Amino acid sequence: MKLSFDTADEQFRTEIAGWLANNLSGEFETIRFRGGPGDEHMFGEERKRWEQQMAQGGWTCVGWPEEYGGRGLSIEQQVIFHEEYARAGGPGRVGHIGEGLAGPTIIEFGTAEQKQKYLPGIRNGTELWCQGYSEPSAGSDLANVKTKAEYDQGRQAWCISGQKVWTSLAHESDWCFVIARTDPQSQRHHGLGFFLVNMHQPGVEVRPITQLTGTSEFNEVFFDQALAEDILGEPGEGWKIGMALLGFERGVSTLGQQMAFQNELDEIIALARRNGAAQEPDIRQRISEAHIGLRLMRYNAMRMLSGPADGSLDSAALVYKLHWASWHRSLGKLAMDVLGSEGELLMEPPYELSRLQSLFLFTRSDTIYGGTNQVQRNIIAERGLGMPKEPRG
Amino acid sequence: MDFKFTEEQVMIRDAADAFLLAEADSAAVRTAMASELGYDPAFWRALCDQMYWHVAHIPEQYGGLGLGYVELCIVMQAMGKRLACAPFFSTVALAANGLLLAGNEAQREQWLPRIAEGQTATLAFHGGGRAWDATAVSGEFTGSGDTYTLNGDYCYVVDGHSADLLLIAARNSQDQHELALFMLDADTAGIERQWQATMDQTRKQASLSLSNVTVAGNARLAGCQADGSTLDTLLDLACIALAAEQCGGTDAILRQAVAYTQEREQFGRTIASFQAIKHKAADIALKSEVAMSAVFYAACVADEYLAGSAGDGELAAQLPEAAAMAKAYCSDAYFFAAGNAMQMYGGVGFTWEYDAHLYFKRAKSSEVLLGNGAWHRERIATGLLGPANGGET
Numbered sequence: 001m002k003l004s005f006d007t008a009d010e011q012f013r014t015e016i017a018g019w020l021a022n023n024l025s026g027e028f029e030t031i032r033f034r035g036g037p038g039d040e041h042m043f044g045e046e047r048k049r050w051e052q053q054m055a056q057g058g059w060t061c062v063g064w065p066e067e068y069g070g071r072g073l074s075i076e077q078q079v080i081f082h083e084e085y086a087r088a089g090g091p092g093r094v095g096h097i098g099e100g101l102a103g104p105t106i107i108e109f110g111t112a113e114q115k116q117k118y119l120p121g122i123r124n125g126t127e128l129w130c131q132g133y134s135e136p137s138a139g140s141d142l143a144n145v146k147t148k149a150e151y152d153q154g155r156q157a158w159c160i161s162g163q164k165v166w167t168s169l170a171h172e173s174d175w176c177f178v179i180a181r182t183d184p185q186s187q188r189h190h191g192l193g194f195f196l197v198n199m200h201q202p203g204v205e206v207r208p209i210t211q212l213t214g215t216s217e218f219n220e221v222f223f224d225q226a227l228a229e230d231i232l233g234e235p236g237e238g239w240k241i242g243m244a245l246l247g248f249e250r251g252v253s254t255l256g257q258q259m260a261f262q263n264e265l266d267e268i269i270a271l272a273r274r275n276g277a278a279q280e281p282d283i284r285q286r287i288s289e290a291h292i293g294l295r296l297m298r299y300n301a302m303r304m305l306s307g308p309a310d311g312s313l314d315s316a317a318l319v320y321k322l323h324w325a326s327w328h329r330s331l332g333k334l335a336m337d338v339l340g341s342e343g344e345l346l347m348e349p350p351y352e353l354s355r356l357q358s359l360f361l362f363t364r365s366d367t368i369y370g371g372t373n374q375v376q377r378n379i380i381a382e383r384g385l386g387m388p389k390e391p392r393g
Numbered sequence: 394m395d396f397k398f399t400e401e402q403v404m405i406r407d408a409a410d411a412f413l414l415a416e417a418d419s420a421a422v423r424t425a426m427a428s429e430l431g432y433d434p435a436f437w438r439a440l441c442d443q444m445y446w447h448v449a450h451i452p453e454q455y456g457g458l459g460l461g462y463v464e465l466c467i468v469m470q471a472m473g474k475r476l477a478c479a480p481f482f483s484t485v486a487l488a489a490n491g492l493l494l495a496g497n498e499a500q501r502e503q504w505l506p507r508i509a510e511g512q513t514a515t516l517a518f519h520g521g522g523r524a525w526d527a528t529a530v531s532g533e534f535t536g537s538g539d540t541y542t543l544n545g546d547y548c549y550v551v552d553g554h555s556a557d558l559l560l561i562a563a564r565n566s567q568d569q570h571e572l573a574l575f576m577l578d579a580d581t582a583g584i585e586r587q588w589q590a591t592m593d594q595t596r597k598q599a600s601l602s603l604s605n606v607t608v609a610g611n612a613r614l615a616g617c618q619a620d621g622s623t624l625d626t627l628l629d630l631a632c633i634a635l636a637a638e639q640c641g642g643t644d645a646i647l648r649q650a651v652a653y654t655q656e657r658e659q660f661g662r663t664i665a666s667f668q669a670i671k672h673k674a675a676d677i678a679l680k681s682e683v684a685m686s687a688v689f690y691a692a693c694v695a696d697e698y699l700a701g702s703a704g705d706g707e708l709a710a711q712l713p714e715a716a717a718m719a720k721a722y723c724s725d726a727y728f729f730a731a732g733n734a735m736q737m738y739g740g741v742g743f744t745w746e747y748d749a750h751l752y753f754k755r756a757k758s759s760e761v762l763l764g765n766g767a768w769h770r771e772r773i774a775t776g777l778l779g780p781a782n783g784g785e786t
């Protein structure tokens with residue numbers, strides 16, 4: 001077991017830290033520490049320009065193989081990249097769904113032509129993606145999707161009709177990957193396809209949904225005979241591909257996410273020292289608990305990324321979402337409790353929230369999206385502990 | 394960075410599990426715990442003569458195997474899984490660590506080979522009260538140079554009634570700020586030892602009364618800092634070993650309880666199929682995984698610390714924090730696991746016959762020993778927020 005990074009990796013750390021220090025300046029100074037979860041509606045244009053700046057420096061898609069425009073970085077170097085990015089206050093990445101989800105899935109399942117067509121736009125930060133999984137009747141029960149895909153002989157293409165919901169950043173996106181039913185007779189996870197759909201066409205309508213924060217980061221998306229430019233894999237393979245994509249979600253970027261969490265915890269600690277909350281025994285215990293939880297999340301992630309030689313990779317990975325989501329939601333509550341009565345007072349009408357207020361509200365979604373806490377517990381019990389599967393209606 | 398067991402460490406773990414499966418089953422544990430001695434001498438001899446665990450992390454020049462703290466924690470974890478009864482924690486994690494930290498060359502050569510031969514040892518430092526650091530020492534010494542005289546009462550001495558050798562912490566009666574450690578034979582004149590009946594019968598405790606115990610000058614460990622910092626470091630190292638044991642117990646009681654729920658049927662199905670049971674198990678599994686990360690992070694830090702100038706200084710400096718995090722997290726995780734497991738068993742969990750209560754009681758006793766979660770969180774809070782009394786750091 002070894003925790004420290006070797007010298008080559010530390011040199012790489014200096015390189016990326018230097019690049020970020022030089023480039024996160026000038027016009028990009030204002031977006032430092034902005035646009036993360038809860039703040040994603042802010043600075044859209046600036047963040048798109050920043051994405052392209054990153055691309056020019058060769059700092060997008062760093063974990064992709066070099067043949068697809070990535071850097072082919074080792075796990076260690078990816079960890080370092082994400083850590084330094086968050087430490088420098090790098091803004092929320094507008095391209096993260098393309099880079100982290102769509103791209104790896106296309107690399108894994110796409111044809112040579114599809115790779116050629118879609119990967120450069122993601123790599124260059126010019127084309128943004130969103131995820132079209134959830135529907136009004138398919139939330140936790142994703143296999144219940146009703147959106148239809150029909151092959152239109154006239155247009156020589158698959159056409160999509162139906163409704164998606166909670167689609168994050170659909171209003172900013174150029175492309176959407178959509179799970180839809182190719183076989184109208186099929187049930188559950190059979191008969192599904194995985195489609196790549198251009199958002200700029202008459203058959204696609206995006207309607208924003210206002211969140212409890214008063215802002216709007218996710219949307220309803222309506223498809224009416226919308227043309228799918230491509231299907232990934234074969235009709236009927238949609239479930240397999242869709243699930244593989246979710247596997248990419250638990251990647252190395254979690255360590256960067258943790259660095260962002262650290263920034264939040266630091267802000268709470270500084271506030272507690274200023275306003276006297278640091279003297280309250282309950283707050284002391286909870287700040288300490290938050291600190292421990294975050295540090296251990298880091299070592300858990302390092303174990304998860306170090307691979308399976310200890311035989312428990314799967315279990316370390318299985319608990320990861322439940323752990324960070326629950327931790328982060330508690331942090332939001334802690335922030336509010338450290339704020340005390342001041343926590344009620346908004347920055348400005350009608351509904352401008354401070355960073356910590358926004359943390360409190362937004363972290364309520366962490367235990368819902370990407371598999372709710374209850375669904376995570378089912379998965380841990382069934383896959384990790386071999387307990388019986390849930391009965392289905 | 395490679396945060397997983399090496400092949401050799403996996404072998405040590407598997408060998409440990411196999412040995413204890415044969416030698417420390419429930420019947421063996423119950424026989425041992427019913428005796429005042431608290432362990433089966435034949436088991437202790439096997440543990441020393443066949444497995445060499447008692448000298449795993451002792452350097453080769455003193456008769457040890459020269460392995461690291463990670464290996465020691467692997468063994469502690471394995472023993473925790475089975476509730477194995479042996480004077481192992483006291484001899485190795487308390488006394489041998491004390492000699493490694495504070496003994497000079499001659500003192501290590503004098504005492505460590507005796508441990509290597511299979512003699513048992515422990516640390517006596519606690520004079521009562523709620524603190525679990527060097528401030529808890531109330532026993533006193535007088536004299537200097539050639540001879541010292543020790544006086545005082547010591548409580549919570551693990552295996553204190555049976556140990557062959559004693560490591561004693563005491564303050565200078567003339568100057569309470571001067572703390573020293575003495576190593577002596579347990580049969581030295583003036584030492585009265587009283588076994589104490591304990592709720593957790595799998596770990597024995599004694600109280601010691603020292604009246605005018607006279608020892609030679611070389612009994613005083615030469616490397617012990619007078620300000621108590623050496624003793625605090627020793628307690629940190631012991632916390633990490635104890636946390637490893639707690640981590641093993643957490644995992645074991647989870648697996649046993651889940652196995653029970655897979656067999657027991659109510660309402661025409663196994664109780665494991667009830668979501669309330671699955672989710673409890675999943676919550677324990679989460680804590681068990683995080684506990685594992687906490688322990689082996691802390692064990693890596695301990696290795697760097699014990700490596701002295703050859704170690705990674707940045708990691709070594711994290712020893713107090715790593716120990717506090719591991720002990721806080723694992724104490725609470727184990728109790729959470731054992732308490733919830735007992736609920737999963739229903740009525741049989743409340744019987745003497747089932748082992749659930751043995752884990753439950755061990756979870757509580759090891760939580761309290763060396764300071765509970767709240768104690769260690771407050772240590773961390775002091776680092777983050779300054780002292781609780783309103784003073785500035």
Ligand SMILES: Cc1cc2nc3c(=O)[nH]c(=O)nc-3n(C[C@H](O)[C@H](O)[C@H](O)COP(=O)(O)OP(=O)(O)OC[C@H]3O[C@@H](n4cnc5c(N)ncnc54)[C@H](O)[C@@H]3O)c2cc1C
Nearest residue numbers: 131132133134139140166167168365368369370371372374
């Ligand atoms: C901020 C945010 C962003 C999102 N972004 C996207 C996106 O970009 N793309 C996308 O496709 N989706 C997105 N989602 C949707 C998200 O994945 C779903 O909300 C989530 O899967 C839960 O589905 P649901 O909302 O329909 O809740 P439901 O499934 O109706 O769940 C309601 C409650 O029932 C519980 N429950 C459901 N099933 C079980 C079960 N088997 N056992 C126990 N309890 C159960 C749940 O845990 C929950 O507490 C987003 C959601 C949020 C909040």
